Amino acid sequence: MAPKYVLNYFDVWGTAEPIRLILHYAKVEFTDNRVKKEDWPAMKPKTPFGQLPTLEVDGKVINQSCTICRYLGREFGLAGSDNWEAAEIDAVVDNANDLRQQFRKVFEMKDPEEKKKMKETLLTETVPFAVSRLEKRLKNNNGYIVNGKLSWGDIYLVHLMDLMEDIISEDLKKTAVHALALRKKVHELPGxxxxxxxRAPNSFSAAKLLE
Known part of the structure; x- marks a missing residue:
């Protein structure tokens, strides 16, 4: 009997969207439980660490978006072929999340001048550098991040690209040839x-985060 999956998260893309993408790719039935803001205070103490998303699998519960994606990757043949490939996928995803945290830092800065400087550095140095490293990896792996085949890490990266769509300049698009090709391939996958x-449009704006 197939496992019973329940994904709990708010009614936005957020950190649950890559999980949804993997589940839809796998074409498995799951309950996409959209938690209402007013229901969250009562639900929070019942979660493993007071956070969403959580994934229930036959009544057992895990949290943390990347942990859930990694678990589902192993379940659905989207993990590495061995421990080294699995570690490579983890490393790429962790580096991408480090980059995402840089956006959070800019958002949280209070000093306008410091914020302006950090934003400029992020968009003109940090992001282009990360894209160049990703491009090299994709080029060397037949358009994927590891071993020339689709992994949960590719789906996760495409989700991050979707989130940052409104800050991808035309100049950056010219250098992100392999990344944009990966995005197109993932978007065209059945499921x-x-x-x-x-799905509903994304309510998040990376450009808004940098204002």
Missing amino acids: IKEWIAK
């Missing part, structure tokens, strides 16, 4: 393609 066509 994911159908989900993207019907």
